[in-house]
Amino acid sequence: MSPRAADSAPLAVQTTGLGKRFGRQWALAHCDLQVRPGEVLLLAGANGSGKTTLLRLIAGLYKPTQGSMTIYGMDPDQEKLACRRTLTLVGHDNYLYSQLSALEMLQVWTRLGGLDLAEEQAVELLREVDLDDRRDYPVGGFSAGMRKRLTLRRTRLEKPKLVLLDEPFSALDAAGQNLIEEWIEGYRTAGKTVVLASHNLPRSTKLCDRAILLQQGQMLWQGTGNELLDHVGTTV
Amino acid sequence: MSLLSQAMTVVRKDLLLEWRGKGRLISVLLFGVVTLLLFSFAVGPDSTLLRAAAGGFLVLALLLSSTLGLSESFRVEQEQRAIEGLLLLPVDPIALYYGKTLSNTLFLMLLAPVLTPVGLILYSVQLDLKGLAVLLGLWTLAAAGLSAPGTLYAAMTSRLQSQDVLLPLLLFPLVIPVLMGAVKSTTLILTGDPMSQVGSWATLLASFAIIYWSLCGLLFPHAIEEGI
Amino acid sequence: MTRQFKWDSGFGLLGLLLLFIGSYIGLFVAPAERYMGEVQRIMYVHVPCAWNAMLIYMLAFIFAIVSLWTHRPKWDAMTTAAAEVGIVLNALLLVQGSIWARATWGVWWDWDVRLTTSLIMLLLFAGVLALRSFVHDSGRRATWTAIATIVAFVDVPLVYFCVRWWRSLHQVQSTPDTVAPMMVVPLRINAFAILFLAIWMMAQRARVELARGRQENVAEPERLAPIGGSSHD
Numbered sequence: 001m002s003p004r005a006a007d008s009a010p011l012a013v014q015t016t017g018l019g020k021r022f023g024r025q026w027a028l029a030h031c032d033l034q035v036r037p038g039e040v041l042l043l044a045g046a047n048g049s050g051k052t053t054l055l056r057l058i059a060g061l062y063k064p065t066q067g068s069m070t071i072y073g074m075d076p077d078q079e080k081l082a083c084r085r086t087l088t089l090v091g092h093d094n095y096l097y098s099q100l101s102a103l104e105m106l107q108v109w110t111r112l113g114g115l116d117l118a119e120e121q122a123v124e125l126l127r128e129v130d131l132d133d134r135r136d137y138p139v140g141g142f143s144a145g146m147r148k149r150l151t152l153r154r155t156r157l158e159k160p161k162l163v164l165l166d167e168p169f170s171a172l173d174a175a176g177q178n179l180i181e182e183w184i185e186g187y188r189t190a191g192k193t194v195v196l197a198s199h200n201l202p203r204s205t206k207l208c209d210r211a212i213l214l215q216q217g218q219m220l221w222q223g224t225g226n227e228l229l230d231h232v233g234t235t236v
Numbered sequence: 237m238s239l240l241s242q243a244m245t246v247v248r249k250d251l252l253l254e255w256r257g258k259g260r261l262i263s264v265l266l267f268g269v270v271t272l273l274l275f276s277f278a279v280g281p282d283s284t285l286l287r288a289a290a291g292g293f294l295v296l297a298l299l300l301s302s303t304l305g306l307s308e309s310f311r312v313e314q315e316q317r318a319i320e321g322l323l324l325l326p327v328d329p330i331a332l333y334y335g336k337t338l339s340n341t342l343f344l345m346l347l348a349p350v351l352t353p354v355g356l357i358l359y360s361v362q363l364d365l366k367g368l369a370v371l372l373g374l375w376t377l378a379a380a381g382l383s384a385p386g387t388l389y390a391a392m393t394s395r396l397q398s399q400d401v402l403l404p405l406l407l408f409p410l411v412i413p414v415l416m417g418a419v420k421s422t423t424l425i426l427t428g429d430p431m432s433q434v435g436s437w438a439t440l441l442a443s444f445a446i447i448y449w450s451l452c453g454l455l456f457p458h459a460i461e462e463g464i
Numbered sequence: 465m466t467r468q469f470k471w472d473s474g475f476g477l478l479g480l481l482l483l484f485i486g487s488y489i490g491l492f493v494a495p496a497e498r499y500m501g502e503v504q505r506i507m508y509v510h511v512p513c514a515w516n517a518m519l520i521y522m523l524a525f526i527f528a529i530v531s532l533w534t535h536r537p538k539w540d541a542m543t544t545a546a547a548e549v550g551i552v553l554n555a556l557l558l559v560q561g562s563i564w565a566r567a568t569w570g571v572w573w574d575w576d577v578r579l580t581t582s583l584i585m586l587l588l589f590a591g592v593l594a595l596r597s598f599v600h601d602s603g604r605r606a607t608w609t610a611i612a613t614i615v616a617f618v619d620v621p622l623v624y625f626c627v628r629w630w631r632s633l634h635q636v637q638s639t640p641d642t643v644a645p646m647m648v649v650p651l652r653i654n655a656f657a658i659l660f661l662a663i664w665m666m667a668q669r670a671r672v673e674l675a676r677g678r679q680e681n682v683a684e685p686e687r688l689a690p691i692g693g694s695s696h697d
Contacts, residue, residue, distance in 0.1 A: 019684055020686075021682065022601065023600055023680070024680060024682045025682075026682070026684060026685055029684045029685055029689045030684065030689075065603075066684060079486060092529075187476070213691075215688070216685070216688065217685075218685075218687065218688045219690075220688055220689075220690055220691050221690060221691050221692065222690075231692075
């Protein structure tokens with residue numbers, strides 16, 4: 001659980017007074033977050049507590065109403081594309097085009113992400129998520145779990161340093177959830193930083209180095225995964 | 237990956253989606269045919285009147301169909317928030333804009349070869365192959381002119397309430413130069429162009445397209461800064 | 465309760481005064497035009513409205529660029545104010561133009577080049593305001609208003625040239641040299657009068673927009689106390 005980076009290395013994520021307002025409603029406020037490189041951080045909290053907002057702010061999908069943020073020392077306003085290359089997000093949506101096949105979808109993402117994959121390599125990637133036999137089927141016909149696996153597969157294409165996962169275990173069966181656990185462990189081994197938001201505390205607390213509890217859009221509690229379980233029980 | 241290759245990946249993706257979901261193209265074409273029919277009913281079976289107004293009716297039908305096509309082009313992006321998936325990749329938004337605008341232009345270009353013969357038949361207009369080729373070329377310029385602001389506005393309005401009203405409201409007054417240029421040049425081709433004015437109108441269409449392809453390309457990254 | 469005399473009230477008062485003077489001269493002192501007679505006197509409000517509508521739209525364009533550059537609410541408020549005031553002047557000039565057309569040519573609308581362009585301009589900028597009314601996030605609303613204003617304004621010269629090629633019926637534009645001196649005076653007075661009134665209206669409208677923005681800008685909630693847990697890093 002010890003920090004991997006030397007003290008002089010920039011934090012993976014550093015936010016100062018970060019806040020986001022939608023209309024008259026503050027979804028996130030007073031967020032002072034520091035995520036060390038190589039850390040696995042869990043964001044816990046009820047629906048509407050601000051976890052998704054925070055992840056989307058870090059990913060650059062929202063502009064903050066208040067405060068500032070750096071990603072590995074970079075200012076997302078000044079170095080937008082560089083920040084995008086550094087991170088990846090899997091959110092609530094699947095980002096899929098229903099009429100493309102799994103293989104075609106992967107190829108669109110890889111080409112736009114700057115990778116040139118041969119078809120065999122793409123099929124191999126699909127095999128990792130048990131989708132190689134469905135590679136030519138339109139994703140519109142996939143089950144929720146299959147779509148989730150394809151979208152998650154995307155996170156391993158881009159070789160990002162920072163992986164943001166919003167409810168990665170939802171819509172997956174036990175086998176799928178085990179696969180995600182393996183991946184998260186794999187990210188940790190590879191020195192990547194993971195920030196995940198999850199209601200599935202039994203699994204996510206096992207994986208994380210640190211946990212933060214959000215309530216009403218503010219960070220109210222920090223501790224280890226086990227301490228979180230003691231604090232709130234097994235679900236939030 | 238260069239801007240051009242990113243844009244071409246977007247175009248390929250859109251063309252593939254278009255091919256798979258032919259329903260969009262067919263529905264828009266049918267809408268165009270219905271519009272041509274409605275115009276004839278509005279005027280009545282006076283063939284002289286219909287022939288004189290054929291250029292105008294044809295271009296109007298193309299314009300109305302184009303707006304439908306443009307708003308549909310972003311509906312597919314919003315279905316499963318696929319556009320957000322693209323925005324999360326290190327894709328230059330300018331490449332995204334030009335890719336989308338090019339695919340919309342290609343889509344709009346496909347309308348003319350179908351609607352033009354239907355219009356010529358309904359309005360009893362004779363046209364030789366050379367005239368038809370010139371007409372289709374002019375429509376290509378018009379399609380380019382429509383797509384540039386059309387793609388920008390379709391993106392901006394894609395998640396707003398009353399998108400169906402807002403997009404035409406924003407677009408129609410803006411593209412009046414395209415409408416006029418297309419109508420005038422089409423009418424000249426259909427009825428004769430003794431003073432060779434088609435060239436001037438074609439220049440207007442090309443100028444509009446160049447101006448708006450440049451301007452909207454500059455503005456698109458700002459438009460999507462806070463998400464679409 | 466004292467009210468601070470705001471700078472724009474000065475413009476408003478001066479504008480009203482000048483409008484009164486200019487209109488008086490235009491209606492009662494300036495000679496009737498040789499061919500059009502008394503009907504021509506509508507020019508003393510029509511032309512100033514036209515000049516100022518164009519000027520205010522240009523200001524909206526400039527404010528929009530600054531708003532897009534700086535993302536400051538002040539410039540968004542000024543863009544909106546200029547667009548609205550421009551639309552008011554634009555609508556006025558269309559009504560006046562219609563009245564003039566009716567009196568001169570017997571028809572309410574004759575596809576005159578400048579009137580047709582004005583009608584299209586009105587629709588262009590009305591579209592900007594319509595877009596604005598559907599966007600609830602203030603940041604996005606400001607950005608999109610600026611974008612739509614820039615796109616609309618760039619279209620204006622294109623529309624003008626297009627309509628001119630398409631149709632030309634308007635009489636040759638009278639420069640002050642071809643107009644009797646006593647006609648130039650009320651024209652210029654009213655031009656400034658309407659400009660000052662427009663500035664006053666824009667200032668009012670911008671203030672309302674900024675106040676609305678401040679009302680939307682609900683302050684950040686108070687920081688909640690942490691509820692225990694181990695210390696951080």
